[in-house]
Amino acid sequence: xxxxxxxxxxxxxxxxxxxxxxxxxxxxxxxxxxxxxxxxxxxxxxxxxxxxxxxxxxxxxxxxxxxxxxxxxxxxxxxxxxxxxxxxxxxxxxxxxxxxxxxxxxxxxxxxxxxxxxxxxxxxxxxxxxxxxxxxxxxxxxxxxxxxxxxxxxxxxxxxxxxxxxxxxxxxxxxxxxxxxxxxxxxxxxxxxxxxxxxxxxxxxxxxxxxxxxxxxxxxxxxxxxxxxxxxxxxxxxxxxxxxxxxxxxxxxxxxxxxxxxxxxxxxxxxxxxxxxxxxxxxxxxxxxxxxxxxxxxxxxxxxxxxxxxxxxxxxxxxxxxxxxxxxxxxxxxxxxxxxx
Amino acid sequence: xxxxxxxxxxxxxxxxxxxxxxxxxxxxxxxxxxxxxxxxxxxxxxxxxxxxxxxxxxxxxxxxxxxxxxxxxxxxxxxxxxxxxxxxxxxxxxxxxxxxxxxxxxxxxxxxxxxxxxxxxxxxxxxxxxxxxxxxxxxxxxxxxxxxxxxxxxxxxxxxxxxxxxxxxxxxxxxxxxxxxxxxxxxxxxxxxxxxxxxxxxxxxxxxxxxxxxxxxxxxxxxxxxxxxxxxxxxxxxxxxxxxxxxxxxxxxxxxxxxxxxxxxxxxxxxxxxxxxxxxxxxxxxxxxxxxxxxxxxxxxxxxxxxxxxxxxxxxxxxxxxxxxxxxxxxx
Numbered sequence: 001x002x003x004x005x006x007x008x009x010x011x012x013x014x015x016x017x018x019x020x021x022x023x024x025x026x027x028x029x030x031x032x033x034x035x036x037x038x039x040x041x042x043x044x045x046x047x048x049x050x051x052x053x054x055x056x057x058x059x060x061x062x063x064x065x066x067x068x069x070x071x072x073x074x075x076x077x078x079x080x081x082x083x084x085x086x087x088x089x090x091x092x093x094x095x096x097x098x099x100x101x102x103x104x105x106x107x108x109x110x111x112x113x114x115x116x117x118x119x120x121x122x123x124x125x126x127x128x129x130x131x132x133x134x135x136x137x138x139x140x141x142x143x144x145x146x147x148x149x150x151x152x153x154x155x156x157x158x159x160x161x162x163x164x165x166x167x168x169x170x171x172x173x174x175x176x177x178x179x180x181x182x183x184x185x186x187x188x189x190x191x192x193x194x195x196x197x198x199x200x201x202x203x204x205x206x207x208x209x210x211x212x213x214x215x216x217x218x219x220x221x222x223x224x225x226x227x228x229x230x231x232x233x234x235x236x237x238x239x240x241x242x243x244x245x246x247x248x249x250x251x252x253x254x255x256x257x258x259x260x261x262x263x264x265x266x267x268x269x270x271x272x273x274x275x276x277x278x279x280x281x282x283x284x285x286x287x288x289x290x291x292x293x294x295x296x297x298x299x300x301x302x303x304x305x306x307x308x309x310x311x312x313x314x315x316x317x318x319x320x321x322x323x324x325x326x327x328x329x330x331x332x333x334x335x336x337x338x339x340x341x
Numbered sequence: 342x343x344x345x346x347x348x349x350x351x352x353x354x355x356x357x358x359x360x361x362x363x364x365x366x367x368x369x370x371x372x373x374x375x376x377x378x379x380x381x382x383x384x385x386x387x388x389x390x391x392x393x394x395x396x397x398x399x400x401x402x403x404x405x406x407x408x409x410x411x412x413x414x415x416x417x418x419x420x421x422x423x424x425x426x427x428x429x430x431x432x433x434x435x436x437x438x439x440x441x442x443x444x445x446x447x448x449x450x451x452x453x454x455x456x457x458x459x460x461x462x463x464x465x466x467x468x469x470x471x472x473x474x475x476x477x478x479x480x481x482x483x484x485x486x487x488x489x490x491x492x493x494x495x496x497x498x499x500x501x502x503x504x505x506x507x508x509x510x511x512x513x514x515x516x517x518x519x520x521x522x523x524x525x526x527x528x529x530x531x532x533x534x535x536x537x538x539x540x541x542x543x544x545x546x547x548x549x550x551x552x553x554x555x556x557x558x559x560x561x562x563x564x565x566x567x568x569x570x571x572x573x574x575x576x577x578x579x580x581x582x583x584x585x586x587x588x589x590x591x592x593x594x595x596x597x598x599x600x601x602x603x604x605x606x607x608x609x610x611x612x613x614x615x616x617x618x619x620x621x622x623x624x625x626x627x628x629x630x631x632x633x634x635x636x637x638x639x640x641x642x643x644x645x646x647x648x649x650x651x652x653x654x655x656x657x658x659x660x661x662x663x664x665x666x667x668x669x670x671x672x673x
Contacts, residue, residue, distance in 0.1 A: 040484065066484070072514075077507025080473015084491070085481040087462055087474065088412065107504075111467050112474065120455040120463060121446030122670035156671050180673035 016167075016197035022055040024166035024198050025131075025187065028173035029056070029093065031202065033063050036091060039177055042069040042078050043095025043131075052097055053133070053192050075104035079130065083113050083182075086128040091177060096132040099186060100146045105130075113182035114157030128183070129176045134162070135188035135226055135276060136313045136324050145313035145320075147225070147276040150283045152184040153253040159207055160253040162186040164228035166196040168251055171205030178204065188226040188276070208255035212264070216246035219270040219334050222261055222287055223247060227274040233327035234334060241331075243338050253283060261287065262294030269300040270337045274325050279307025301337050306330060354566055355405075357632045363405050363561050364627065365641050367397040367620045370421045372642075372649045373430055377420065377437060377451075381596040385657075387439050390451040393421035395591030398619035399524050400425035402564025403492055403584070406572045412460045412478040412491040414471035417452045418524075418590075419464030422494050427459035430649055434656030441662040442655070448662075448670065460489075468529075469495060469502030472521070476508040479519035479581075490518040490575040492568075498529030500538055500545065509581065513550045518575035520568070520582045521546065524558065526590040531604045546583035558586030559619045562626070589613040 019027065033039045041059065043051070047070040050057030060068040071078045075096055082092040096102050102109065113126045134147035153160040159181050163169040169187065176183040213228055214235050223231035228249045235245035246264050250257055265271040271291050273284040284305035291303050309323040335341055355363075374394045380386035393400065396418075404413065404425035415422040423433060428444065436443025437451050444454050455463035462478060465471040475493030482489035499505055500523065512519050525542070527534050546553045552574065556563040564586060571582035591614050593601055601610070627633040 072507070072510055074507035074510065076504050077473050077476075077511055080471075080504060080508060081477035081480055081511060084414075084462070084471075084474035084477020084479075085484070086477070088478045088481040089485055090481045092477075107467055107470060108473060112465075112470060116455075116463065117673050118670045119445060119449040119453040120457075121444065121448050122673075123445075123457050124455055124463065125673045127673075159672075 014199040016199050018195050019166045019198040020192065021166045021169050021187070021194045021196070022053065022192035024170040025055055025173060026059065027198070028170040028177070030059060030062065032174060032177045033059070033067060038089065038091040039093065040067040040069065040090060041093045041095060042071050042082060044071055044073050044097055046070060046095050051095060053189060055192060075101050076108055079105035079108035080112065082128045082130070083108055083116070083126055086126045087116060087124050091127050093129045093131060093177065096130055098144050099132045099134045099148050100143050102130070102132055102148060102151065102184070106151070109152060109158065109182070109184065110155050114155045117181070118157060125180050126182045127180045129173070130182070130184045132184065132186060133189040134186045135190045136308065137320060138190060139315065139317060139320065141315040142312035147186070147308065149184070149186045149253060150277050150281070150286070153283065157182070158254060159183040160186070161207065161251065162225040162253065163251060164213070164225050164249050166194065167198045168205060168211065168249070170198055171203050172207070172251060174204040175207055179207070186225065191226050205251070207252045208257050210248050210250045210257035210260040212246060212260070213249050214245070214247040216244040216268065218244045218268055219246070219272065219338055220261070220264040220268045221245050221247045221272045221274060221330065221334065222291070223249060223274040224253070224283060225276060227276055227325055230325055230327050231274050231330055234330035237327060237331045238334055241335060241340060243334060243340065245334060250287070256287070256290065258290045258294060261291055265291045265295035265303070266298040269298055271295070271299070272304040272306060272330065272333055272337065274306045274330055276308050276324055278310055279305055280310045282307045304333050304337055306333060354569060359405065360623070360627060360632060361641065363401050363565065364620070364623050364638065365645060366401045366405070366425055367561065367623065368642050368645045369430065369648070370397045370400065370424050371620060372645055373424060373433065374420060376649055376653055378592070378596050380437070386437055388450060389595045389597055390420070390437065391418040391595045392592045393418055395613065395618070396524055396526060396558065396588045397421055398561035398564050398623070399522065399558045399586045399588055400494070402561040403522050403568040405565050406568035407460070407490070407492065410460055411489050411572070412462050412475065414462050414475045414491070414493050415464035416494055416496055417464065417466045417468070418496065419452065419454060419494070423454045423456060423461055423464065426456070426461050428454065428456050428461065430652035431655040434652050435659050438656050439661060440656055440659040442659040446662055446666065469499035469504050472499065472502070472505040472508040476512045476517055476519050479512065479517035480515065482518060488576045490520060490572050492520045492522055494522050494524060496529065497523060497525040497527070497534040497538065500542060506545070506549070509546055509549045509551055509583070512581040516578060516580035518578070518581070520571045520575055520584060521551070522568070522584045522586060524586055524588055526588050528590060528594070528604065530594045531598070533604065543585055551581050551583045553583040553585070555585035555587065558588030559617045559622055561619055561623050589617060
């Protein structure tokens with residue numbers, strides 16, 4: 001454990017290589033499975049198929065069918081089995097193919113996994129990871145496109161991570177697997193092919209530590225998961241307009257690094273929160289409230305929220321593309337907030 | 342099936358001491374529950390409780406077939422399971438009263454008692470909610486290379502929850518050492534089971550390839566014999582089982598369910614408690630077999646009564662948790 005670095009890159013000194021987001025996920029799983037015989041994977045099409053997104057391809061060959069368990073299409077059942085296995089000494093990684101399907105397992109996540117430790121007075125633990133996906137614009141329509149990460153984030157007892165880069169994906173997944181609590185881990189399916197530098201060797205990224213993806217002085221853009229890239233693109237455009245945007249990725253919603261978000265808003269005086277979940281009652285609302293509470297005296301404008309449109313995700317590209325935040329919509333909102341329309 | 346239908350053969354599966362132990366355990370559950378009812382009617386217990394009175398033979402028969410390190414998951418009507426698996430009455434009472442000395446430090450209450458030291462993975466207030474958890478504990482036992490088994494207690498109400506069938510499907514596919522024990526007490530809350538449950542109950546697990554049989558749940562000897570067989574086969578790697586136990590909830594759905602005439606008759610209730618009381622049935626059998634006389638059974642009951650009184654006293658005197666504990670144990 002002493003070998004473990006808290007952060008992947010210290011001033012860029014650590015040696016890296018480029019991996020895709022999906023490869024980083026698989027590398028984290030493979031390393032943890034080699035390190036800890038209690039870790040196993042259970043889910044639909046996780047073995048030979050390597051999941052529909054091929055993220056796990058090759059794991060069953062290395063670890064065998066007893067540790068990479070192909071399950072029936074029974075989301076509640078495999079989550080329940082995960083909870084029971086976790087309570088009795090294993091560290092399951094439950095694969096829920098599409099984030100929309102966590103709705104089928106909600107009792108097991110919310111009433112069982114989240115509450116076992118508390119209800120038992122601290123005697124039982126559920127060290128389980130539920131890996132699932134999020135993100136629209138894949139032309140998959142209303143039941144395969146939602147970003148429901150605030151559902152588990154609402155419930156005490158659960159941890160929620162949603163990485164935005166390959167390096168963060170690996171480091172956060174390692175932490176998730178080693179955590180003694182149930183963690184719901186959201187991967188934007190549109191990012192599986194995204195490439196980025198990933199440090200060599202073993203590392204873990206602690207939960208509850210936001211990462212400033214781009215420093216700036218005029219406005220804070222808090223963004224989650226793939227919206228970080230939307231925000232970075234917006235920041236680049238804003239630079240041309242003379243606006244210096246700071247982009248911050250909370251990386252985990254539960255726990256939420258309120259301190260870093262508030263400090264940034266205090267510094268810049270303006271904040272936008274961008275998230276791909278529905279805007280109503282969403283992550284943007286919670287984070288905006290946290291910033292408003294903590295930085296009220298420093299703010300020059302109300303905190304702006306940009307979430308997904310409050311409609312079921314439509315199929316037709318013409319319709320669907322309007323529903324998610326874009327670099328243009330974020331940049332326009334930032335300009336308005338800075339009085340530069 | 343009449344009690345004693347198994348004849349003399351069954352007495353061979355347990356010693357006199359074991360039968361007396363089961364008698365004592367059933368009496369412990371009965372007296373505990375009667376005391377819980379008094380705590381409720383006396384206004385001393387926060388919330389409600391779902392009494393197990395009348396169903397004692399199921400918990401005791403099944404848990405007597407288990408080792409301490411075997412797992413159980415329990416239900417909202419779970420006091421009997423917890424006690425039968427080895428929980429002590431003092432910490433049970435303490436939990437029901439919301440005291441810090443309770444099994445869950447006052448955070449679980451009647452419907453959530455867990456005691457990992459006796460393999461009790463917790464009572465569950467979601468009907469059918471633990472059917473996957475029990476299968477997961479069984480999977481874990483096999484992955485860790487132990488020969489532990491897991492028992493999932495469920496009521497007839499859980500027969501209509503889909504999760505049971507998802508879990509049984511995987512348990513059967515993967516030959517997991519899990520035994521589903523269905524306590525069919527004829528009523529789901531305030532509704533007769535047959536009004537909401539179609540077809541033949543036994544045909545359901547059987548269709549999943551799960552070894553299934555049914556017993557008179559008022560006859561602890563029959564329950565024990567059947568459970569022992571299932572547990573031994575589960576331990577040997579022969580896969581899951583389903584044991585349908587026909588029983589009866591002598592009291593209401595919970596302690597506050599007093600007027601029950603709209604869903605079942607007083608005559609029906611009286612007939613069950615008069616003729617089908619599991620404690621009385623075992624007592625009569627023990628006397629008939631000359632394993633015990635009435636005086637000895639009376640001594641057992643007196644001993645349990647003293648234990649219950651002491652346990653209650655302990656719980657009444659125990660302090661409440663410190664208010665600051667409310668935020669402890671949210672995360673491990």
